[in-house]
Amino acid sequence: MIQQTPGRIYLADQRGLTETSRFRRHSTFNFDGYQQEFKEPFGRLRALNEETLAGGHRLELTAETASLVLVLPIIGAVGVAGGSTVATVQVEEAQLLHLPAQSVISFTNLYETELISFLHIWLTAADFPAPPQLFSFDFQALENNLAVIVSAAAQAGIALSLGRFAGRQEAVYSPQNAEAHLFAFVLAGAFEVEGRLLHEKDGLALWQAAAVELEALSNDALVLVLEF
Template sequence: MITQTEATIFLAEQRGCSQTDRFRSFHNFNFGSYQDEHRQPFGCLRVFNDDTLAGETSLKMNIDENTEVILLPLVGAVEYKNSLGETGFVEAGQVQIFSATQGMEYEITNPYSDELVNFLQIWLSGEKEGFTPGLTQTTFDLQQRNQLLSLFSTQSTGYIGKFGGREEGIYEVQSPETHGVFIFVIEGAFEVQNRLLHPRDGLSLQSVEAVEFEALSNDAILLLLEVVF
């Protein structure tokens, strides 16, 4: 691994939490009633929520500025509808990018009667001018192991990968001067830039030209975002 660089670790057990008997959301950054001076947005990455919905439960979200909403199911599938009149399903192995202008809203529903669903909601601030609302949904295959697979490419970019134990990887940052990198471990354990990360831990990095990582367990899954500052 390369020499240690300046970074911020977001430990899973130190995340903010909103919870009812039907819904639970863990927050890596300030969201709703959870406010912490050390959890300000990371560049254009404003929201990174790890959500679980009980059966036949819905969650409605309102957008307060132009935003790229990334919806990434991890377990099960969710039903969605939004201000564009779009409806449908997103399931594990798919990612949805909803380009939402200020004032739009969307709703996520667990379509199952007695199963939990788990998904990530990620909000990236969009451009103030020339921002066009729209919806894109793509599929990825984690059977393509030991490599980072592209999830989306807007102003920012996102990747996901499943790695075997002791498999190593390196990500070359596209714009080190103006971009930062946020890492989130979905499953397993990784060493990233000499930091040990367990499931649902996060790591933010700035002013780095490359990010090196090594999977420390089999079938370990990593999410990597390169975001604009």
């Protein structure tokens, strides 16, 4: 019998929804006012939010504990201010910043009328603050390849990889740390990841994984793999 890597699926249609006239947030884990059973943090990973922010608006959030926040734009640029960081983060960039406990981070839509969309991923900070860092990448480098965007060796023990695949293309993710937790999140399309079927905006938590096998089940399928 083939032994399956331990894991847990987080379905897209079971994400929490927080919505006002200014923003719409889908939360994979408990976050801010959204609190539900079985949506507790996965290891250091405390939140994975997909945020849509209306034109000209600003959103402020408070870090309850010392946190690493990874910001990844999906549509449009987002202004980010938090800790020692003030930056405009574009598509094909990822911003990593450290927030002391009880500090505030703000996200600003710099366009007057256009919506923007971005991920903000929250992890418990390591013992020592990580310096802010901006990572750039080219979507062409993601074609049928899991490209490393953030290396675990560079920043506080976390790594981020992205890949965009044609249908039936395969990849294997090898963790940089044998004891790491992994979280895969499908941004577009569908994948089979370690024997689990994942559709758009589904997530999969994995642990005790020596390697992770992925296969795209649709064209232009886009997946994120976070290691921590």
